[in-house]
Amino acid sequence: MLPWKSIIRIQSDSKRAIYLQLADALVQEVMSQRILSGTKLPSSRQLADLLQLNRKTILLAYDELLAQGWTEVIPYKGTFIKRNLPITSPKALGSSPKKLGSRPVNYATQPHQINDGTPDYRIAPIEQLYRTAKSLTKGPLSKSVLTGAHFAGELSLRRSLSSYLHDTRALTASTEELLITRGSQMSIYLALSALLTPGDAVIVGSLNYETANETIRYLGGILHTVDVSTTGLDMGQIEALLHKQPIKAIYISPHHHYPTTVTMPIEQRLKLLELSQKHDFYILEDDYDFDYHYSGSPILPIASIDQGQRVLYIGSFSKILAPSIRIGYMYAHSSIIERCTTIRKLIDRRGDPILEKALSLLIEENEIQRSIKKAVKTYGQRRDIFCDLLAQKFGEKISFSKPDGGMAIWAHFQGIDIKNLIQSSKQIHLDLNVDTYSQSEHCRLGFASMTEAEMTQNIDLLYRAAIPLYK
Structure with missing residues (x-):
């Protein structure tokens, strides 16, 4: 039997639920190949005894792994890690990647509107956000937020965001791996600007976020489309393109594909990571609405299982607050963040440090x-x-x-x-x-x-x- 007590560590002071920490730990063990495909997991009672946890916690963790597609239950035999998961060994990029050459908002002018999916600002803590921001202009922190250099984003927000992403998405981001932006569209533009040189090929879905397509074309990228099925981008067509020519990046929204809302299962996410290592391309993961999931826990981002530093992860608080409150972020290798920060200085040197600091306080107070x-x-x-x-x-x-x-x-x-x-x-x-x-x-x-x-x-x-x- 594996030394489960040694390989699974629970952080009692973490805000992430214990059953999710347990599920995360098992996923990491599978990704590192210390737990192999086809391995039978201990019974819930055995693992509860070994880890000194409530059996219900173990059952919740096993349910989570089953829901996300990591395990399978064989009647009368037990719970097993799926046998055909395309796990690959980590492949480091080295000290830095090799040399690399927000959605538009329309406001209703009529009393009745149906849009394509925006939050209800009436139930968001907007008043509290701006009240906090106002207080910062007069308090002891006013000099820092009003005059400081915040090229990568206000430092306290990057620190709060680091903890927030760990607790909600199992991402382990340092402040040097985070960039605060004015919404997801700025993140997309900066990421693609850092990655692309004219003529580079980028794979997207045949149905896709059109502004991302426009950005790729504007930067000189060549779009290659693949079909979108009920499980996301067609992996067979992606592989066929990869065998034909070099691909620099794939733009994808696997949690809820934009615009069709379908979710990419874990097997395809792992396959995409495997292909990114084999064919040397980047994955631009636009996770625009991760927080909204109504049937159990969401599948964790591709970035949470990326061991080869291939994923550039993009998120936004605009989908939590309101479309016109433009605060987004990017998580990527520190060298990519550094390059994006340099590009960002050309168009926006300071961001919005007062609002960013106010948001960090709301995160620390659990208001968000x-x-x-x-x-x-x-x-x-x-x-x-x-x-x-x-x-x-x-x-x-x-x-x-x-x-x-x-x-x-x-x-x-x-x-x-x-x-x-x-x-x-x-x-x-x-x-x-x-x-x-x-x-x-x-x-x-x-x-x-x-x-x-x-x-x-x-x-x-x-x-x-x-x-x-x-x-």
């Missing part, structure tokens, strides 16, 4: 975490109501799958071009503020920012706008 917990409960209820109302109103004229997280659904309006639906909605004073795609009958419909009463009114208007368009 409490707000997220409240939002998850509220948005989960709104998702259910929204899906029920759409199904009741449109019937077979619309199809969609209820997402397990996020703030929007991916809807197919049978026989209706979304561009025409947007115009028809304007005629009855409904602002259908959504993007259009190559699949012209599909769009994202956001539910998080509407109350039940607002949903009822807006879906009724949407149906009225759609009726004349059905073929």
Whole structure:
């Protein structure tokens, strides 16, 4: 039997739940190949005795590993690490990577709006954030936040963010590996600017966040698209492209693919990491809505299992607070962060240190975490109501799958071009503020920012706008 008590260490002072720490530890042991694929795990009772933990804690950890796709249960035999996980050995990049050559916000001008997935600022701690920021301009910290050099972001926020990412995403980021930005779009631009030279190839989904595509083209990158299935980007097509030519990077949103909301399973995430090491490319992981998951715990980011420093991880507090509060971040190898910081100085030398310091205080006081917990409960209820109302109103004229997280659904309006639906909605004073795609009958419909009463009114208007368009 493996020395479980020696290889699994629980930090009693960590804010991350013990069962999640246990799951994280087992994942790291699998990734390092100290626990091999096909290994049978001890029974929950055995492991509880060995680790001096409650058996319910062990069961929760095993449920978490099963939900994330790391284990399988064989009836009458027990719980096993999956046999076909594509685990690879760590491959260091050396002292630095080899030499490398926010989403737009539209505001409603009409009283009724359906957007493509934004938070409800009315339930976010915005007043407290700005009250804290105001107090900083007069207190003992005022000189530091008003006159200091904060090229990579206010230091206290990077420290708070380091702990926050560890507790929520199992990321082990130092302050030198973090860059605070003005939203995820700035992070995407800086990351791609650091990675790309004109002519470099980048793989994206055939359905993708269009502003990321535009950024890649603007920087001289060549887009190569692969199909998007119910499990994310098509791995077979990715491998075929990798065998044809060098690829510099892959842009991906595996937690909830944008725009289709599908989740990439753990097997494909591990395969993508394996391919990144074998074919020497970077993974730009845009994790824009990790905090919103309504069915158990979310699968941890690819960056949390990256041992070869291939992943550039991007997140944002704009999806927690409000679209116009632009605070995002990037986690990557320190040499990449240094390069991004240098580029960032050309367009924004100081960021917003007062707001960043205020946010760090809200994180340290657990106010942000409490707000997220409240939002998850509220948005989960709104998702259910929204899906029920759409199904009741449109019937077979619309199809969609209820997402397990996020703030929007991916809807197919049978026989209706979304561009025409947007115009028809304007005629009855409904602002259908959504993007259009190559699949012209599909769009994202956001539910998080509407109350039940607002949903009822807006879906009724949407149906009225759609009726004349059905073929």
